[in-house]
Amino acid sequence: MVLYLVESDVPAAKAEEFSSWLATHVTKVVAAMGRSAFASRARVVGGDEGRFVAVYELTGIPALENYMMSRERAELAEETTKAFPEAKLQRSFAERVAQPRRGMRHGEEPGAAFVVRVALPAAEADGWSAWYEGEHMPEVLGDPGFVRARLFEVHSEVEGERHFVAIYDAVDLGAVGNFRDGRGPKLGEAHATRYPNARIDRQIWEWQQ
Numbered sequence: 001m002v003l004y005l006v007e008s009d010v011p012a013a014k015a016e017e018f019s020s021w022l023a024t025h026v027t028k029v030v031a032a033m034g035r036s037a038f039a040s041r042a043r044v045v046g047g048d049e050g051r052f053v054a055v056y057e058l059t060g061i062p063a064l065e066n067y068m069m070s071r072e073r074a075e076l077a078e079e080t081t082k083a084f085p086e087a088k089l090q091r092s093f094a095e096r097v098a099q100p101r102r103g104m105r106h107g108e109e110p111g112a113a114f115v116v117r118v119a120l121p122a123a124e125a126d127g128w129s130a131w132y133e134g135e136h137m138p139e140v141l142g143d144p145g146f147v148r149a150r151l152f153e154v155h156s157e158v159e160g161e162r163h164f165v166a167i168y169d170a171v172d173l174g175a176v177g178n179f180r181d182g183r184g185p186k187l188g189e190a191h192a193t194r195y196p197n198a199r200i201d202r203q204i205w206e207w208q209q
Contacts, residue, residue, distance in 0.1 A: 001096040002064050003152050003165075004056040009088040015050025018084060019043065019208065025080065026054050032072035033058060042113065042205035045173065053205060064093060094152035094165060098133040100141055110147055110169035113205040114140075114176045114184075117154075118164045120198040125162035128195055129153075132166070139187055140168055145175025167205075176204050 010018045022041055030039045036059050044051035058064050067073050080087065120128055129151075137149045146168050154163040170176045191200065 001099075002058045002060055003094045003096065004058060004064055004067075005090075005092050005094070005165075006054040006056075007090045007092075008052045008054075008084075010050045010052070010084055011086060012048060012050055014084065014086070018050055018052065018087070021083060022052055022054065023208070025076070028079075029054070029056065029076055032070060032076065033067045034063065036063065037067075041208045043208060045112075045204040045206055061095075092154055094154040097129060097151040097153055097164070098137065099148070099150045100133075100137055109171075111172040111207055112170045112176050113207065114146075114168040114170060114179065115203040115205055116166040116168070117201040117203075118166070118198050119156075119158070119161050120195060122160055122162050124195060124197060125164075128198065129164070131194070132164075136187070136191060137166065140179075143175075143179050143183055145170045145172075145178055147171060173204065173206055 008018070008022070026039045026041050030037050033056065038057040040055045042053045042055065044053060058067070080089070118128070118132075133151060137151065140146060141149045148169040150167045150169075152165050152167075154165055156163040170179070188200075188202075191198070
């Protein structure tokens with residue numbers, strides 16, 4: 001499984017217009033990627049600008065390469081530039097490392113996500129990945145508001161480093177808030193203590209319907 005992320009920053013005054021446009025754009029991208037592709041989109045909570053993320057899931061690197069080399073992809077990129085020339089875009093892709101889930105109950109479809117990005121020295125990455133998947137993720141997922149966790153390794157050309165992104169799907173924004181006000185800081189402190197060389201960035205996403 002490969003994750004293709006397109007992150008967009010637009011001026012706050014354009015946020016609602018961009019949100020509506022993105023819903024249609026994502027549908028076009030999925031059609032260009034093929035029937036095996038799946039997409040979702042989120043609005044990043046907080047910040048002065050309108051921040052959005054389009055998340056595309058594909059079966060593997062060859063499927064992503066086919067899309068990236070396609071005429072449709074070039075046309076869609078041009079469409080974005082024409083519609084929102086002021087938008088700042090960042091594209092990245094990552095391969096799935098792990099996907100534990102607690103088991104969704106009725107009414108627990110994800111409405112939000114707690115997203116953790118980690119960059120650390122390459123020499124520490126294998127040990128970190130084993131610990132994160134085997135111990136840390138289950139601890140976070142044990143919080144009642146979370147229903148699924150996914151860990152991806154992000155492709156990076158930074159020499160000597162490896163980059164990861166963990167996406168913890170939650171029932172709603174309230175569940176993420178309860179975690180951050182409750183067990184979150186303690187677990188974050190344990191992470192920092194165990195891997196002091198890791199750079200960590202955290203975001204909250206609200207999934208859009």
